[in-house]
Amino acid sequence: MSGVFLKDFENFASTATADSPDWLEPIRRTAMDRFARTGFPTARDEEWRFTPLAPIVRRSWRAAAGANEDLTPAQVDPFVFGHPEWCRLVFVNGEHVPGLSFAGSLPDGVIATSLSEVLRNGGDLLQRHFARYARIEENPFTALNTALFRDGGLVHVPAGVDLSLPINLVFLTTREADGTVIHPRNLIVVERNARASVIESYVTLAPGARYWTNPVTEVWTGANTWVEHTRIQRESEAAYHVATTQAEVSRDSHYRSFSMAMGAALARHNLNARLADQYAEALLYGLYITHGEQLVDNHTVLYHDHPNGHSWEVYKGILDGRSRAVFNGKVLVKPEAQKTDAKQTNRNLVLSDFAKVDTKPQLEIFADDVKCTHGATVGQLDEVALFYARSRGLAAEEARRLLTYAFAAEVIEEVALAPVRTELNRLLLERLDEVK
Amino acid sequence: MLEIKDLYASAGTKEILKGISLKVNPGEIHAIMGPNGSGKSTLAQVLAGHPAFEVTRGQVLFEGQNLLDLQPEERAQAGIFLAFQYPVELPGITNAYFLRAAYNEMRKARGQEEVDPMDFLDLLEEKLKVVDWGPEIMQRPVNAGFSGGEKKRNEILQLAVLEPKLAILDETDSGLDIDALRTVAEGVNRLRHPDKAFIIITHYQRLLNYIVPDYVHVLSSGRVVMSGGKDLALELEAKGYEWVDAQAEALAR
Ligand SMILES: Nc1ncnc2c1ncn2[C@@H]1O[C@H](COP(=O)(O)OP(=O)(O)OP(=O)(O)O)[C@@H](O)[C@H]1O
Numbered sequence: 227m228s229g230v231f232l233k234d235f236e237n238f239a240s241t242a243t244a245d246s247p248d249w250l251e252p253i254r255r256t257a258m259d260r261f262a263r264t265g266f267p268t269a270r271d272e273e274w275r276f277t278p279l280a281p282i283v284r285r286s287w288r289a290a291a292g293a294n295e296d297l298t299p300a301q302v303d304p305f306v307f308g309h310p311e312w313c314r315l316v317f318v319n320g321e322h323v324p325g326l327s328f329a330g331s332l333p334d335g336v337i338a339t340s341l342s343e344v345l346r347n348g349g350d351l352l353q354r355h356f357a358r359y360a361r362i363e364e365n366p367f368t369a370l371n372t373a374l375f376r377d378g379g380l381v382h383v384p385a386g387v388d389l390s391l392p393i394n395l396v397f398l399t400t401r402e403a404d405g406t407v408i409h410p411r412n413l414i415v416v417e418r419n420a421r422a423s424v425i426e427s428y429v430t431l432a433p434g435a436r437y438w439t440n441p442v443t444e445v446w447t448g449a450n451t452w453v454e455h456t457r458i459q460r461e462s463e464a465a466y467h468v469a470t471t472q473a474e475v476s477r478d479s480h481y482r483s484f485s486m487a488m489g490a491a492l493a494r495h496n497l498n499a500r501l502a503d504q505y506a507e508a509l510l511y512g513l514y515i516t517h518g519e520q521l522v523d524n525h526t527v528l529y530h531d532h533p534n535g536h537s538w539e540v541y542k543g544i545l546d547g548r549s550r551a552v553f554n555g556k557v558l559v560k561p562e563a564q565k566t567d568a569k570q571t572n573r574n575l576v577l578s579d580f581a582k583v584d585t586k587p588q589l590e591i592f593a594d595d596v597k598c599t600h601g602a603t604v605g606q607l608d609e610v611a612l613f614y615a616r617s618r619g620l621a622a623e624e625a626r627r628l629l630t631y632a633f634a635a636e637v638i639e640e641v642a643l644a645p646v647r648t649e650l651n652r653l654l655l656e657r658l659d660e661v662k
Numbered sequence: 663m664l665e666i667k668d669l670y671a672s673a674g675t676k677e678i679l680k681g682i683s684l685k686v687n688p689g690e691i692h693a694i695m696g697p698n699g700s701g702k703s704t705l706a707q708v709l710a711g712h713p714a715f716e717v718t719r720g721q722v723l724f725e726g727q728n729l730l731d732l733q734p735e736e737r738a739q740a741g742i743f744l745a746f747q748y749p750v751e752l753p754g755i756t757n758a759y760f761l762r763a764a765y766n767e768m769r770k771a772r773g774q775e776e777v778d779p780m781d782f783l784d785l786l787e788e789k790l791k792v793v794d795w796g797p798e799i800m801q802r803p804v805n806a807g808f809s810g811g812e813k814k815r816n817e818i819l820q821l822a823v824l825e826p827k828l829a830i831l832d833e834t835d836s837g838l839d840i841d842a843l844r845t846v847a848e849g850v851n852r853l854r855h856p857d858k859a860f861i862i863i864t865h866y867q868r869l870l871n872y873i874v875p876d877y878v879h880v881l882s883s884g885r886v887v888m889s890g891g892k893d894l895a896l897e898l899e900a901k902g903y904e905w906v907d908a909q910a911e912a913l914a915r
Pocket residue numbers: 673674676678696697698699700701702703704705714747
């Protein structure tokens with residue numbers, strides 16, 4: 227099956243080189259070779275044990291269609307997360323559409339543009355950071371993305387700049403996406419003393435379309451930065467989504483991620499945060515809401531490479547129907563990473579007898595002076611709380627809905643930017659109403 | 663208003679209430695006392711419709727309708743309110759949201775329109791005075807992280823907002839300092855009304871100095887073993903439950 231991609235790659239390489247800088251070509255080729263050698267992970271691969279990839283592997287996927295249809299902003303608006311005045315880059319079936327994008331009022335020097343644009347016009351920012359963090363050796367999907375990506379978002383926040391409104395990267399699919407694979411590639415660079423908020427959304431206009439999104443996002447932060455990275459996955463429920471996010475967190479920097487997953491038939495998100503210097507901090511929050519036959523898999527890795535690092539992770543899930551969730555939270559503490567403080571929690575609310583959760587913490591600690599804790603729960607709504615709410619006049623269904631909402635809202639509360647929080651709350655309520 | 667006839671209830675295989683009869687008329691205040699584990703909370707929870715308890719015999723009429731046929735929320739909408747002995751924490755739900763949702767359910771049940779958040783705030787301002795609280799409390803999650811006394815106070819705030827016909831207070835005085843006790847008691851007294859009734863479960867005469875009951879009942883091992891006027895509480899305080907047990911035994915013979 228990797229043969230199909232090889233052919234794609236050769237076709238692509240012969241047509242796309244005009245747009246591609248010289249330095250990129252060998253990187254792409256190495257990545258393709260790598261993927262050709264490894265192929266897709268199999269069920270024997272421990273990292274993929276609970277996540278059957280057959281539906282992806284067995285199909286042959288055409289290259290993404292790009293934005294052939296003319297969409298109006300009004301068509302896109304309901305699926306775009308956030309306020310109209312936020313800077314947004316809209317990609318339709320993998321291709322940047324300037325007509326649907328909106329620059330907003332970004333502070334001086336801030337760049338929010340598409341990779342295709344950067345590849346055409348040059349500049350060394352991309353070269354300096356591209357493929358340095360999300361490594362092709364770690365994951366065949368990353369290799370494939372690196373070989374075949376065409377477009378995506380590039381955000382650059384220069385030193386000292388405070389980005390007060392979020393930048394929105396919107397990846398939208400239409401019916402034309404059916405049968406295709408899209409490899410979005412994003413790079414977020416936040417220089418020292420800067421603050422930024424970036425939102426990455428994967429949404430669809432075609433709820434029944436079967437396509438595959440394979441995004442890779444790299445985040446690099448300079449010293450003393452503050453970054454909020456929000457991710458919303460609301461793909462078609464017949465689609466597949468396998469993503470990797472790699473964040474490099476520098477000295478005295480604060481990286482917080484919120485990852486919400488509600489869509490796709492199968493969704494896997496690898497979120498790796500490396501505390502790449504002392505006094506770095508990573509906060510990883512997650513919320514997944516599944517029903518029907520959906521499977522959502524979150525694999526996170528926290529690399530505590532240096533002393534005095536702090537990480538805090540809370541993932542919550544709400545499962546209904548016959549859906550499944552996988553959570554694997556790895557914390558790797560290097561011998562020199564003394565005074566590491568890491569806490570991890572995964573809590574699951576199971577609303578149906580047929581839903582299933584596989585949750586596993588994985589602590590690998592090689593330093594002795596550290597504080598690392600983890601905990602996981604899988605349970606139902608609290609009967610006592612339900613009775614309490616009903617005794618105040620709330621109907622059983624309403625009480626259930628309210629408590630379910632509250633369970634999820636607790637983690638949304640952790641999103642720092644108020645307008646983002648409000649929007650996430652709205653999405654949550656919308657989804658809970660649908661499920662009901 | 664409320665008529666309990668020969669009520670038996672159990673939790674699992676354990677029989678807890680063993681033939682309780684009690685009649686409460688509008689405007690009355692009934693106090694229920696009795697040793698730990700005698701079934702006071704169980705009685706209160708059965709009246710509120712807690713699913714853990716099964717009624718095996720007897721009947722409860724509330725304003726002529728069969729209470730035991732109603733779901734917990736229908737009982738609340740009919741005008742029954744239970745202030746829990748152990749109020750439940752609802753993390754993630756603000757007091758403001760919860761109270762307004764509950765209040766609107768009551769209004770809907772009465773065929774009234776729902777109120778929007780702004781109008782509700784006006785109403786709240788008035789009700790917060792009952793418990794001597796500022797508005798900050800409304801943005802905190804329901805009971806989560808509240809001190810024991812704050813939780814009890816919050817129950818009284820809910821009571822004040824929901825304006826039930828029959829309020830059952832399960833040890834609302836336990837864990838309150840003397841000032842909070844007075845606030846709570848004054849709150850209840852303000853809510854007294856010829857159409858409304860209270861059942862007050864307590865271990866202490868102290869509360870009954872502030873809220874003077876018309877009747878006092880003593881529960882022991884799931885039965886009402888003694889009933890009387892407000893002086894019974896004083897007598898009980900002086901003589902203790904051994905005296906009650908002796909009386910109950912005499913009665914049984
Ligand atoms: N869900 C339950 N399952 C089993 N036993 C129960 C349950 N609830 C209450 N009981 C038992 O029933 C008896 C009566 O309990 P209840 O809480 O009604 O007592 P109480 O009079 O309110 O006591 P206290 O003064 O300590 O509050 C106790 O022995 C208690 O252990």
